[in-house]
Amino acid sequence: MDFEPPFLKIYNTLLEKNLGDNSENDLYSKVEGSEELPLIDLEKLNLEDPKREECMKEISEAASKWGFFQIINHGISNEILNKMISEQKKLFYQPFVNKLSAETVFNLSPKTYRWGNPCATNLRQLSWSEAFHFALTDIPNMDQHITLRSSLEDFATRMDTLAENLVEILALKVNMKSNHFQENYLPKSSFIRLNRYPPCPISSEVFGLLAHCDTSFLTILYQDSVGGLQLMKDGKWVDVKPNPSALVVNIGDLFQALSNDVYKSIKHRVVAAEEVERFSTAFFYCPFNDAVIQSENKPAVYKKFTLREYRQQTLNDVKETGDKVGLSRFVL
Ligand SMILES: C=C1C[C@]23C[C@@]1(O)CC[C@H]2[C@@]12CC[C@H](O)[C@@](C)(C(=O)O1)[C@H]2[C@@H]3C(=O)O
Ligand SMILES: O=C(O)CCC(=O)C(=O)O
Numbered sequence: 001m002d003f004e005p006p007f008l009k010i011y012n013t014l015l016e017k018n019l020g021d022n023s024e025n026d027l028y029s030k031v032e033g034s035e036e037l038p039l040i041d042l043e044k045l046n047l048e049d050p051k052r053e054e055c056m057k058e059i060s061e062a063a064s065k066w067g068f069f070q071i072i073n074h075g076i077s078n079e080i081l082n083k084m085i086s087e088q089k090k091l092f093y094q095p096f097v098n099k100l101s102a103e104t105v106f107n108l109s110p111k112t113y114r115w116g117n118p119c120a121t122n123l124r125q126l127s128w129s130e131a132f133h134f135a136l137t138d139i140p141n142m143d144q145h146i147t148l149r150s151s152l153e154d155f156a157t158r159m160d161t162l163a164e165n166l167v168e169i170l171a172l173k174v175n176m177k178s179n180h181f182q183e184n185y186l187p188k189s190s191f192i193r194l195n196r197y198p199p200c201p202i203s204s205e206v207f208g209l210l211a212h213c214d215t216s217f218l219t220i221l222y223q224d225s226v227g228g229l230q231l232m233k234d235g236k237w238v239d240v241k242p243n244p245s246a247l248v249v250n251i252g253d254l255f256q257a258l259s260n261d262v263y264k265s266i267k268h269r270v271v272a273a274e275e276v277e278r279f280s281t282a283f284f285y286c287p288f289n290d291a292v293i294q295s296e297n298k299p300a301v302y303k304k305f306t307l308r309e310y311r312q313q314t315l316n317d318v319k320e321t322g323d324k325v326g327l328s329r330f331v332l
């Protein structure tokens with residue numbers, strides 16, 4: 001199919017070198033934890049205290065204990081989510097050569113389309129997936145993509161409001177001012193990442209997406225019903241089972257730093273499926289690039305840094321090592 005990225009061809013050298021090598025072959029051996037990821041009903045936020053307060057507590061406890069939780073009654077309609085996925089499919093089903101030249105062929109911003117991990121140095125770092133990134137600020141200019149633009153706009157508007165509500169609740173619980181995010185981090189550099197995980201003939205050898213933490217304050221993810229997302233909990237990989245009415249929320253590196261490690265940015269990855277393709281859509285809630293990330297708490301765990309510095313460090317690390325090093329680069 002001419003829309004599939006040529007993973008096998010490009011990964012050939014690394015695969016030939018490593019297939020049959022057991023140290024690289026036990027990729028999925030540690031999977032399975034029995035604990036259930038918190039599922040939080042946001043409907044309770046519309047009720048009177050103590051129900052509302054209880055819900056806020058559930059959110060902050062999940063963010064500190066798990067760094068991950070699922071939400072239901074989140075207010076984003078199935079219509080908006082389905083419309084997004086159907087536009088996403090249309091985009092991924094374009095010929096691979098056109099996706100590669102998305103800047104010229106589709107008149108999209110540079111680096112909108114990404115596939116695999118061009119910097120991988122070993123099997124553990126290969127990723128059997130492709131993605132499109134859309135900065136929220138670029139979406140209004142997508143004149144040549146009317147239906148995609150409208151889906152992205154609807155999705156972004158709802159996700160942005162939801163993310164704002166969640167970060168404000170989380171901020172309150174670590175004694176930050178209730179409008180901390182509004183006052184300090186506007187305009188934002190939030191973006192949407194459309195993910196596609198093609199069927200993978202060597203699914204026991206490579207990941208759909210290698211283990212990473214997100215560079216964001218908070219990420220909200222919509223996943224289809226295929227499954228494959230796993231998160232690290234107490235040293236074990238735990239499946240995030242698909243729930244069609246839920247969205248997955250996770251704390252990103254920036255909120256971990258801002259909360260001085262109260263909230264946790266947790267490693268997660270996606271296991272590749274052999275027979276079926278999988279789609280997910282992620283909203284990364286981020287401040288403007290020169291926003292300073294610094295906790296008020298003492299003693300501070302991290303040096304103060306700007307998002308720009310953090311992104312640059314990540315880029316360099318990925319280029320040099322194939323992997324994102326992350327927050328440990330900024331420990332005091
Ligand atoms: C190779 C990589 C690119 C990535 C960092 C990683 O090591 C693994 C996942 C990628 C990801 C996914 C979420 C965000 O889009 C991102 C910016 C991040 O923080 O982790 C990207 C990284 C990237 O594109 O540089
Ligand atoms: O597809 C998923 O379930 C997770 C995607 C993800 O982690 C990301 O886009 O950062």
Ligand SMILES: [Fe+2]
Nearest residue numbers: 212213214268
């Ligand atoms: Fe992620």
